[in-house]
Amino acid sequence: MASRAGQEKALRLLRHLPRVALNNIDHPNPKPASRRKRGAHGGDTHGAGDKGSKARQHFARAGFEGGQTPFYIRIPREDPYKGHHLRREYPPVSLHQLQLMVDTDRVDAGRQIDLTQICNSGLFRLEPLRRQFGFQLTDEGMDEFVTPVNLEVQWASERVIAAVERAGGTITTAFYDMASLQAMVDPERFFKRGVPIPRRALPPQDAVGYYTDPSTRGYLADPEQVARHRLTLAQKYGYELPKVKEGPLTERKDPRQIFFGLEPGWLVNLTDKQVWRVKDPVMSEYFRS
Amino acid sequence: MANRLILRRHHNCGNMTTKMHLLLRSASFLQQNLRQPGSPKCLLRATQMVRLCSTQAGKVHDTAPALPVAAAESDAPALLRPLTETVAPSAAAVRQVWVENMDSADERKLGLLELHPEVFAAFPKLHLIHDNVRWQRMYRQVDYAATKTRAEVRGGGRKPHPQKGGGRARAGSIRSPLWKGGGVSHGPRGPKTHFYMLSHSARVGGLCATLSVKLAQNDLHVVRDLELPSADPGLLQELVERRYWGPSVLFVDDTDEMPENLVRAADQVPHYNLLPVYGLNVFTMLKHDTLVLTVAAVERVQERLLRALSIHNSMAVKHTDASLLR
DSSP, X not given: OOOHHHHHHHHHXXXXXXXXXXXXXXXXXXXXXXXXXXXXXXXXXXXXXXXXXXXXXXXXXXXXXXXXXXHHHHSOOOGGGTTGGGSOBOOEEEHHHHHHHHHTTSXXXXXXXXXXXXHXXXXXXXXXXGTBOOOEEEOTTGGGOOOXXXXXXXXXXXXXXXXXXXXXXEEEEOOOOHHHHHHHHOHHHHHHTTOOOOOOOOOOHHHXXXXXXXXXXXXXXXXXXXXXXXXXXXXXXXXXXXXXXXXXXXXXXXXXXXXXXXXXXXXEETTTTEEEOOOOHHHHHHHHO | OHHHHHHHHTTTOOOHHHHHHHHXXXXXXXXXXXXXXXXXXXXXXXXXXXXXXXXXXXXXXXXXXXXXXXXXXXXXOOOXXXXXXXXXXXXXXXXXXXXXXXXXXXXXEEEEEEXXXXXXXXXXXXXXXXXXXXHHHHTTOEEOOOOOOTTTSSOOXXXXXXXXXXXXXXXXXXXXXXXXXXXXXXXXXXXXXXXXXXXXXXXXXXXXXXXHHHHHTTOEEEESOOOOSSOOHHHHHHHHHHTTOOSSEEEEEXXXXXXXXXXXXXXXXXXXXXXXXXXXXXXXXXXXXEEEEEHHHHHHHHHHHHHHHHHTOTTSOOOOOGGGGO
């Protein structure tokens, strides 16, 4: 969709162009007219060549190579692909794209930019059922990243972290399990289910190390250690670490929390515009743990 | 220099899409050179210049008055209808049109009306307009061409002559496609419909694009009502000509019961046509040079289209449709 300025420009142009009428509109990308194989040059074998199974519409099965061991049998399975259907995926979002989103107001830089904000921009789509567990931030455009933002992604490399912190922002890497992800990706759809907000699960065994490590800004890491690593990283890459004021740039979610302002166990009723809390002590204790 | 050459080369080409694309690329040239209507580099014809200057449609972005201008008119009602509170377009994008009179051939401006930019200032998506026009033509098209195959042609059950010994080509049936009078192998088979449904968003988008194009090209006018003083077609023609409305005019009201005088007058003139809002479609809007809508029609069209735009979009501002019940 064009921006408002682009739309205004186009409409202003129309004032000086001939009247749009039935005789002067055309499709910018028309389907090519199909050419039938008829007549002197299209006839005789009609594009099928001479004889053979193809001319007689009796094709061999797909992949058959005339008797030679076919490619799909000849090539052995490889271990690197073993269990690939069970691995977690992190679709990339580049810093360039992020900067563009902030500049064009597709994403609100005044609040924490997390998975939900990126999905709500409409530019990125996450499919948890395809084992996509969140977004990873890539370093394309890291030299031009200048906005201080409060970011929460699922994976980020050291250079990306440095680029974000150099601009005066903060970055956290956080894990969301499948149920939490489905709530995050489309909150309206989740609330319409009428199910209480789940308690976010802890990361699996192979991810615990990443999310408790201050050098990767894990959400389970010690904040003091994280502050120390911020300083170390600034010294490593040679930039001055800007002071980050307490406020929108430092707000963090609880490790069990999915949405800001809403705790696990609460039920959101969109039709009546109500939020219901847990009264039962046992349930309350479970959700708060 | 190169930009001017491009314009001259494509000046007479009929293809709007090409023209739009070219001019969008050389937009800076246009901004510099077409701001003064009298300049020799301007590509407008004299009649078009007069029409554009006579109405103020293009200038409202800079100096749009917030209140109805025709306060001196004794019979001018307060026609400025603020947009509903559920809608929040930016002030610069809101369009304002004059509300004109139909009760005499003389043109009088009775007030101002605000139009929602999503409906009347949408991007002019020519491909959507084309798709809608094509759909309107094709969905009701039926090809009645049908041929008979060798099995359907009468006769041809018996082998005409023995296989061998005649000196003739072998034949199994006198109705084989090789024979004169025989069946057609791959001919058109029976009535064929070209029915298909264009997606909801494409149809809604096409309507909004067409309305925006009409407004941008100064071919959309709003009148308070369609009450003519008499049923004289000459009066209607004089009214249309004096205001430089195009040869063909489409009058749109929100109901299908139109004022009698207009019905009688327009009946005499084949290129003045009447349409209720529910019949509004891209083809008809493009076929007629000028669209004239009543205030009620504008409001109805706007609320229907805003609802249609938001109905499948969970991210859009929702528009209530209470008045759809009437």
